[in-house]
Amino acid sequence: MTDALLLETREDDKTAAWWRQAAVYQIYPRSFADANGDGLGDIPGILSRVDYLADLGIDAVWLSPFYPSELADGGYDVADYRNVDPRLGTLDDFDAMVEALHARGIRVVVDIVPNHTSDQHEWFQEALAAGRGSAARERYIFREGEGPDGSEPPADWVSTFGGPAWHRVADGQWYFHHFATEQPDLNWDNPEVRADFVETLRFWSDRGVDGFRIDVAHMLTKDFAEKLPTSAELDLIPKDGNHPLIDRDDVHEIYAEWRQVFNSYDPPRTAVAEAWVAADRVPKYASPDSLGQSFNFDLLEADFDAPEFRRIVTENLALAATSGSSSTWVLSNHDVVRHATRYGIPVAQDSDAPTRHGGQWLLDGGDESVLDREKGARRATAATLFLLGLPGSTYLYQGEELGLHEVAAIPAEDRQDPTFFRTGGDEIGRDGCRVPLPWSADGDSFGFGSAGAHLPQPAWFADYAADAEASDPSSTLSLYREALRLRHPLQTGETLEWIETGRADVLRFARPNGWQVVTNFGAEAFDLGADAADVVLSSRALEGSVLPGEATAWIAPAGLLG
Ligand code: NOJ
DSSP: OOHHHHHHHHTGGGSTTGGGGOEEEEEOGGGTOOSSSSSSOOHHHHHHTHHHHHHHTOSEEEEOOOSSOOOTTTTOSOSOTTSOOTTTOOHHHHHHHHHHHHHTTOEEEEEEOOSBOOTTSHHHHHHHHHOTTOTTGGGBOEEOOBSTTSOBOSSOOBOTTSSBSEEEOTTSOEEEOSSOTTOOBBOTTSHHHHHHHHHHHHHHHHTTOOEEEETTTTSSOOOOOSSOOOHHHHHHSOOSSOOSSSSOTTHHHHHHHHHHHHHTSSSOOEEEEOOOOOGGGHHHHHSTTTTSOBOOOHHHHSOSOHHHHHHHHHHHHHHHHHHTOOOEEESOOTTSOOHHHHTTSOOOSSOOHHHHTTHHHHHTTOOGGGOOHHHHHHHHHHHHHHHHHSSSEEEEETTGGGTOOOOOOOOGGGOOOHHHHHTTTSSOOSGGGOSOOOOSSSSGGGGTOSSOOSSOOOGGGGGGOHHHHHTOTTSHHHHHHHHHHHHHHHOOOSOOEEOOOSOTTEEEEEOTTSOEEEEEOSSSOEEOGGGGGGEEEESSOOBTTEEOSSEEEEEOOTTTTO
8 A cells, every 4th residue: 555545544534535444324214213203214313313323433324215215115116316205304304414414524325226216206107107109118118028919028037026027017018127016127228317317416415415325236227139038048148247137337337427426526425336246346336437436245245254254355455456446344234134143043054145144044933042142242243343443444234233133023914025025925035124223221112213113123122222222331332332433543544464363263454553453253262462451442351361252352552542
């Protein structure tokens, strides 16, 4: 790393590069805090908790969609990109929230969902009414069906959420949807679609939003031949930039245009791609001509395993360097089983990702007898401190700072996730990580609101209440607060050096200024020797100079913290 980059990194907080090593906290607005007592979290609810966010010590919040939506996919079915869902508040409420967060030095990132709209979006309603051949249908992907009367879908493709990916409308045409039926894909070949999203980006940037998280950023552009491949044929097409549906090189033409928009603001607006693509394809999204940063989900998909963590970190730092971006780290979000739970259940033996990472446990009914909550919690905090010590940005998901576990026991009639319904229950889905937060140990909906919660909260949520944890120095919340507080003065250049520990299950690395992180992935204690005197934080208390199993310690040589 050059001296110039080191210097720039230290100044990140104040400069346009604030995002490079930020701790970003994801808010799933409908489950965060409910101010108007309708069971759904809302923007005034977030406003009422800005001091909590400031005390937590994060650098930015990322808000999952808060736009008008029929909630066919938890808000990722957007009916109006330039408004707030009336159940969640108003644009004035949004402005007040941004102002309050900014006043506390917290930046605001919002989710943009450009691959598909809601079927309630005025464009789609217009397309349905206008009929085949109309300009309105050209904003989406409509096709005639197969078979003599067109009653067969244009292709046998399966949607990401299960079930068919083509849906027939009343006049006999079919439209394509990667996700739920209520989420028709937009036609990104249409200049009107492109222009409209530029307007949306400007709309929120003008309101003071600092950055954007781009939903399924690798899916927007498509190339449909006259005769569509079958699903089996589609699977065989390499994802090398020319696949008809996924990770096409031409998607970056869109982001190059967006980049001009981002850079027309001072400071430039930032963006992070949600792109589930092969590692060597990530730098394209993270390049400064494109979105600038991309999620890396490798640690989220990894077991709690030292060699695996080391390999992933090394690879991703090298990849980030090739694009000039910083790396991103994430263990939990609104789409996966919470990491405290993943780490507390036996690792499923099959290698199929959706079931392996807690999905099988959910399918088996979320058996409490195989969940070791304490072990999950120990490993989760050890892994989080490891991540927060890495160069780059860390994305945290609401509730993980409380040590929350996945909620498995949700009756079928209360479930909301379309994956549950579209797979006929073969996948349980993501509701269990979206249950509204417990703010207090008692009271209606554990302080979430005054009239229940839109997903049922279990009785054990009382043990994870924010108010109790806030006054308990040994709580997960106190650990997160201390880690995020210390991370600012400890932050340094974007590199690390591995230090051999003599143990395959213990990782140790040093950052350029001497800040060191030691994570013991094993059960056996690890002796830090004389360095124990410089430990400034640990996820489990040291016993003398010994770091217990499944724990992380931060070491800061004298003088580093002033
Ligand atoms: C990715 C989002 O994270 C997920 O929640 C959503 O269901 C899909 N994209 C479709 O928008």
